[in-house]
Amino acid sequence: MTEPSELSQRVRDLIDNAGYRHNDRLPPERELCQWLGTTRNQLRRVLAELEAQGLIWRHVGRGTFVGARPVLNLTDVTYLGAQIKPEQVVGVRFTIEPQLSRLAALHSTRSDREQMRLCVERCRAAEDWRTYEAWDNNLHHAIARATRNQLFLYFFETLNSVRRSIVWGQPRKTYKPPDDYSSFREHDLILSAISSGEGEQAAQAMLAHLRSVxxxxxxxxxxxxH
Structure with a gap:
């Protein structure tokens, strides 16, 4: 019988290594059980644990999805995406995300910081832009969860859903982020400030990162x- 902690890590590894993005659907439970060599009851216990941690969400009849449960339905996202200009999305990010970083520095747990560190490492190791962007999104989401403030998390999820519905058209001259990509260092500074409990430093590091992007x-x- 597989230990729950071992099975949990194997599910995490499956999600991390398969290139899933936020809200991507995982294979059906039957297939997961076959791949992982476990029973459905064992798998469901582990999925419930991962859902409580905000790493996946489940919907009866639809399946299991990567990331935290969305707060908006697709109709809302489509409506807001059509009403809001990209510059407005940026302005709201500049207002909310530094504050999220400040709160994360004050309230994050060891588990939160380990998840952030994993995201930072996976961003740097990404073999293509799609993978980088998925892990970058996971990092920002991990910071929002670490605030331990459900209302702020709601605002972030709303903002993030609208942001991801907009086509930004950023040109890419390389297949993957270059080794000296500025966001790598910026991520390090944000993580360092949060890990040290330096709220104002974390907020300034996040603002500098967003301005750079x-x-x-x-x-x-x-x-x-301005």
């Missing part, structure tokens, strides 16, 4: 922010 993706949004 949008100086490449949407420079006009920085002008609008």
């Amino acid at each position: 949008y100086s490449r993706v949407l420079p006009a949004s920085l002008e609008a922010d």
Whole structure:
């Protein structure tokens, strides 16, 4: 019989190594049991644990999905995505995410910080942009969860859902992030500040990271922010 902790890690490894993105659906339980060599009861106990940690969400009749449960339905996301300009999304990120980082520095647990560290490492090891973006999204989501504030998490999920519904059209000149990609160092600084409990430093590091990203993706949004 597989130990629950071992089975939990194997499910995590499956999610991490298969390139799943936020809200991607996992294979049916029957297939997962076959791949992992376990029973359905054992698998369901582990899935319940991972769901409680915000790593997956489940919907009866639809399946198991990667990431935390969405707070908006697709109709809401489509409506907001059509109403809001990209520059407005950026402005809200500049307002909310530094504060999330500040709170994460104050309230994160060891498990939260380990999850952030994993995301940072996987971003740096990504073999293509799609994988990098998935782990970058996971990092920002892990920071939001670490605030231990459900209302802030709701705001972040709303913002993130709308942001991901917008086509940004960022040009890519390489197949994967270069070894000296600036976001790697920026992620390190955010993680270091959160891990040290330095709330203001964490907020400033996140703001600097977002400014760096949008100086490449949407420079006009920085002008609008001043």
